[in-house]
Amino acid sequence: MADDIRSLTANLAHDPDSLAFLQLGEALRSAGRLDAAVRVVQTGLERHRGNADAHDLHARILVDAGNIAAAADAWGRALALAPRHVGALKGLAFLAFQEGDIDTALDRLETALSEDPSDPSVVQALQAVREEGARLEAEIRLRAGADIFAGFEGADHGLLLLNERGLVLGGALRDPADDDVAEEVAGYVAGAAREATRAARLLELGDWRSLVVEAADGHLHVSLPTPDTVLLVKRERAVPPGRVGLLARRAATAARVWVEAQR
Amino acid sequence: MTERLHEALDRVTRVRGVRGVLLVGLDDGLVVADAVMEGVRANAVAALAASLVQRLARATATSGIGQPGFLHLEAERGALLTLAVRERLMLVTVAEPGVNVGLVRLELLRAGAEVR
Numbered sequence: 435m436a437d438d439i440r441s442l443t444a445n446l447a448h449d450p451d452s453l454a455f456l457q458l459g460e461a462l463r464s465a466g467r468l469d470a471a472v473r474v475v476q477t478g479l480e481r482h483r484g485n486a487d488a489h490d491l492h493a494r495i496l497v498d499a500g501n502i503a504a505a506a507d508a509w510g511r512a513l514a515l516a517p518r519h520v521g522a523l524k525g526l527a528f529l530a531f532q533e534g535d536i537d538t539a540l541d542r543l544e545t546a547l548s549e550d551p552s553d554p555s556v557v558q559a560l561q562a563v564r565e566e567g568a569r570l571e572a573e574i575r576l577r578a579g580a581d582i583f584a585g586f587e588g589a590d591h592g593l594l595l596l597n598e599r600g601l602v603l604g605g606a607l608r609d610p611a612d613d614d615v616a617e618e619v620a621g622y623v624a625g626a627a628r629e630a631t632r633a634a635r636l637l638e639l640g641d642w643r644s645l646v647v648e649a650a651d652g653h654l655h656v657s658l659p660t661p662d663t664v665l666l667v668k669r670e671r672a673v674p675p676g677r678v679g680l681l682a683r684r685a686a687t688a689a690r691v692w693v694e695a696q697r
Numbered sequence: 698m699t700e701r702l703h704e705a706l707d708r709v710t711r712v713r714g715v716r717g718v719l720l721v722g723l724d725d726g727l728v729v730a731d732a733v734m735e736g737v738r739a740n741a742v743a744a745l746a747a748s749l750v751q752r753l754a755r756a757t758a759t760s761g762i763g764q765p766g767f768l769h770l771e772a773e774r775g776a777l778l779t780l781a782v783r784e785r786l787m788l789v790t791v792a793e794p795g796v797n798v799g800l801v802r803l804e805l806l807r808a809g810a811e812v813r
Contacts, residue, residue: 607760609759609760609761610761610762611761615759615760615761618759619756619759619760622752622753622755622756622759623756625752625755626749626752626753626756629745629748629749629752630749630770632745633745633746633748633749633770633777634770634772634773634777636741636745637738637741637742637745637775637777637791638774638775639770639772639773639774639775639776639777640772640773640774640775641772641773642770642771642772642773643771643772643773644769644770644771645753645768645769645770645771646768646769646771647753647756647757647765647767647768648765648766648767648768649757649762649763649764649765649766650762650763650764650766651761651762651763652757652760652761652762652763653762654753654756654757654760654762666756668760668762670762671762
């Protein structure tokens with residue numbers, strides 16, 4: 435490494451107008467000599483102000499030095515010169531991710547990927563950001579559910595409120611392996627609720643009030659707290675169906691209050 | 698259908714409020730056997746019940762609780778109850794509101810034993 439730096443320093447000294455400062459700056463950065471790296475890049479930028487790679491390198495050195503605001507400015511300058519500069523896009527995505535701005539991070543990384551689909555670091559970063567986004571979304575949904583069914587037994591795994599089109603409004607539903615199955619089951623339950631309405635109408639039974647299913651390993655209780663929402667309660671088989679019904683009635687009241695508050 | 702199954706279906710209809718009971722194919726919603734009061738449209742009941750159970754089966758399977766066994770649709774002017782009795786067959790009951798669901802369930806289980 436030291437030999438490389440010596441050799442690159444000699445090259446730059448021999449031709450100060452060349453782009454050798456980029457390699458030297460990168461080598462100094464890799465060696466952890468951040469002050470020297472900054473000096474080399476800033477000197478190079480005096481001659482190559484319009485070089486987007488130089489601004490990208492400058493930004494990366496600044497990040498390593500902990501100067502995040504200045505790094506963001508440097509990457510901004512790189513993008514102003516080359517709007518699809520992969521390094522700058524990755525850098526700004528990283529900063530957005532650090533600030534919790536998942537949408538901006540995804541936007542930057544997707545642009546970077548469209549520019550260079552073969553860059554494995556972009557692919558990996560995109561995957562990591564998507565996973566974090568999904569995790570945050572699940573957390574937000576869990577919090578929303580806790581708001582609707584706060585204090586209810588099983589609110590974090592067996593109480594779900596959805597709209598008539600099968601979109602989750604709140605609550606949570608997990609299978610025995612603790613996987614989140616809320617969205618998938620919501621779609622099926624909304625379809626079943628429509629089918630129950632159709633059956634009740636065609637058989638002249640009037641409006642239906644509840645739909646209770648006993649399965650091998652548990653119960654489902656479906657009801658309509660309001661005309662445009664569906665409540666699903668899931669409980670394990672050991673819980674008596676009558677108790678599930680009582681819980682469903684209390685949860686339906688909480689759901690009605692919540693729906694009314696949203697209007 | 699065996700005589701014992703006929704007798705079992707009759708026993709279900711003797712529960713107060715039960716208007717009819719049918720043995721139905723789950724996949725095609727067709728009536729295999731029935732004992733229903735006049736005015737009960739057996740074919741419609743069978744088809745609608747089968748369709749409802751099929752839709753709910755996706756929800757129960759994805760929820761990780763297995764296939765539906767007993768189902769109770771409670772409505773303003775009556776109820777629909779079904780019980781899976783054997784692979785791809787189910788018993789379906791139409792009843793008045795306020796029927797003793799526990800008793801119907803018991804008689805359906807007894808009738809189901811004759812189908813197995």
